[in-house]
Amino acid sequence: MGAGSVPARYLVYFQYLGTDFNGVAAVRGVQRAVGVQNYLEEAAERLNSVMPVKFTISSRTDAGVHALSNAAHLDIQRRSDLPPFSPEVLTEALNTHLKHPAIRVLQAFRVPSHFHARHAAISRTYLYRLATGCPRPDRLPVFERNRCWALQAHCLDVAAMQEAAQHLLGTHDFSAFQSAGSPASSPVRTLRRASVSPDPTSPFVLPEESRQLQFWSMEFESQSFLYKQVRRMTAVLVAVGLGALMPAQVKAILESRDPLGKHQSRVAPAHGLFLKSVLYEGLGPTSMQPPRRPSETQYRSHR
Known part of the structure; x- marks a missing residue:
């Protein structure tokens, strides 16, 4: 780890059709079932973070349940000679490396290091x-x-x-x-x-x-x-x-x-x-929160 290298925390919004997944949470081990989080973290591996990237999911959904917009936070620690990803570059990079067509990252934001996607939701x-x-x-x-x-x-x-x-x-x-x-x-x-x-x-x-x-x-x-x-x-x-x-x-x-x-x-x-x-x-x-119909x-x- 290079001197001065610090993690950058992001909030990301993502959507998915839940039909093919065992819920949003990652499934660990050798089971054939897989969660949306597995694919997100697999895509994040390609970002060359100094430390492994883990998604902390805001809202857990069960097998077969869909999401128009779920959220998660993640930390990315790049080498000290590289600046943090911009939210736009992070969004594009994750979508580029996602290997399942039923998942899409919608948007990303830089957030403070103490931000928690589950606890901070209002x-x-x-x-x-x-x-x-x-x-x-x-x-x-x-x-x-x-x-x-x-x-x-x-x-x-x-x-x-x-x-x-x-x-x-x-x-x-x-x-x-x-x-x-x-x-x-x-x-x-x-x-x-x-x-x-x-x-x-x-x-x-x-x-x-x-x-x-x-x-x-x-x-x-x-x-x-x-x-x-x-x-x-x-x-x-x-x-x-x-x-x-x-x-x-x-x-x-x-x-x-x-x-x-x-x-x-x-x-x-x-x-x-x-x-x-x-x-x-x-x-x-x-822009993703449409006004309610009168x-x-x-x-x-x-x-």
Whole structure:
């Protein structure tokens, strides 16, 4: 190590289709499963850092879950005679060396050496996509498969789902929506936003199919979530939309703090879930945060 050589810390945003991965976290050892992090760190090896580069992921996603924008921090220590990479050069270099076409680095920022991608996040938003009017998953357009949860029902009671979502907003013990294996020390979380809205017609749906297939989006925003909390909340709200639950029952489920109940133990499929954004104070690709549609019905907790 040359004299005067110090690590430079970066925050990077990246996206991926999760279908081929065992989640975002790296899989160590000789297992055939692989995580998104494995490919990111393999690409970073080509940067000739003095010390090995490790990505510290902001938000872990499970196998099959996608990300429009996840984040991680990493340290790169170049030789003392070389300046630190600019964020633009780092972004281009990582994309050049990435060996999987379903991963892309979006943007990079220089951050202080004490910055932590997971602990510094002030907001995370998840998007869940549904499709109604689909008798079988193989009736979906091939370009929509593994990107939404296909429901046989021809419609959803969106008003009831929106009413039910109100019971989840605010600060609560979300034990009823937490799967076993969560590393969280406390089940208390603050859900800032929950929305249910129709999606524009998919560009991949043929005109003759568009009369039957309807797409829907659900979004959840919080500083952090429990393990599989979003997929469990989604399953319960879909049950409300299908008439299997009344909106008031969602409040009872939440207050039960029981994760093993008949309805709350159901988990929505991974392939409909997208990590939409991770936000930091004063940092982030703001162009990637589109304004919310005025017609979208939202509920906000009082803060």
